Amino acid sequence: xxxxxxxxxxxxxxxxxxxxxxxxxxxxxxxxxxxxxxxxxxxxxxxxxxxxxxxxxxxxxxxxxxxxxxxxxxxxxxxxxxxxxxxxxxxxxxxxxxxxxxxxxxxxx
Amino acid sequence: xxxxxxxxxxxxxxxxxxxxxxxxxxxxxxxxxxxxxxxxxxxxxxxxxxxxxxxxxxxxxxxxxxxxxxxxxxxxxxxxxxxxxxxxxxxxxxxxxxxxxxxxxxxxxxxxxxxx
Numbered sequence: 001x002x003x004x005x006x007x008x009x010x011x012x013x014x015x016x017x018x019x020x021x022x023x024x025x026x027x028x029x030x031x032x033x034x035x036x037x038x039x040x041x042x043x044x045x046x047x048x049x050x051x052x053x054x055x056x057x058x059x060x061x062x063x064x065x066x067x068x069x070x071x072x073x074x075x076x077x078x079x080x081x082x083x084x085x086x087x088x089x090x091x092x093x094x095x096x097x098x099x100x101x102x103x104x105x106x107x108x109x
Numbered sequence: 110x111x112x113x114x115x116x117x118x119x120x121x122x123x124x125x126x127x128x129x130x131x132x133x134x135x136x137x138x139x140x141x142x143x144x145x146x147x148x149x150x151x152x153x154x155x156x157x158x159x160x161x162x163x164x165x166x167x168x169x170x171x172x173x174x175x176x177x178x179x180x181x182x183x184x185x186x187x188x189x190x191x192x193x194x195x196x197x198x199x200x201x202x203x204x205x206x207x208x209x210x211x212x213x214x215x216x217x218x219x220x221x222x223x224x225x
Contacts, residue, residue, distance in 0.1 A: 019145075029213075030210065031211070031212070031213065033213055033214065035216075038216050041198055041218070041219055041221075042214040042216075042218055042219075043200065045213060045215060045216075048212065048213035052208075067160075084151070086151065088152070093159070096142050096144070096154035096165070096168065097151040097152075097154070097202075097214060098144075098154070099144075099151040099153075100151060101150070102151055103149045
């Protein structure tokens with residue numbers, strides 16, 4: 001199946017800073033999603049973005065399918081942004097998602 | 110509308126016992142997925158159901174694991190003769206078919222299984 005690699009594995013930011021998380025994938029994708037896992041373990045959908053660019057408030061994401069990577073941008077970070085960010089992809093419609101190992105983000109006051 | 114729901118939220122069991130975990134997908138979502146997340150790790154795929162097609166069981170770690178789905182609704186994941194390494198959070202997701210393709214997956218809150 002498709003391989004998903006995320007970087008960096010860990011990130012510490014001061015409140016107000018910006019950051020970029022990267023996701024590389026090994027094959028063409030049908031589905032690519034970004035999730036935020038909060039401290040209670042709930043996976044929150046951030047973006048469904050197999051290609052193109054989307055923005056939602058302080059977050060935005062870009063997927064360049066031809067170059068097999070996706071970026072998640074967090075601007076003006078807040079302590080509530082802390083948690084683990086996962087990128088996940090599948091290469092065929094309806095198949096299970098393959099998850100990266102995540103980026104653990106800590107935003108300090 | 111209601112999201113994906115799972116029950117129980119927590120389950121503590123003794124080694125060797127059988128457990129059943131339940132997932133109610135979002136109404137109208139024909140695809141349903143089970144994943145497992147061990148402590149501090151990413152999610153690993155277990156099994157998925159896609160409409161009326163035969164389920165893909167390729168991710169099940171052993172024959173102690175099985176799952177069923179009633180039509181396009183509730184699914185039950187059963188683990189027989191539980192082992193300590195089965196301790197994990199079991200997550201369920203669902204997605205709907207639109208324009209011939211399945212779209213984004215939405216996850217339930219998970220069932221935290223602890224095997225003593």
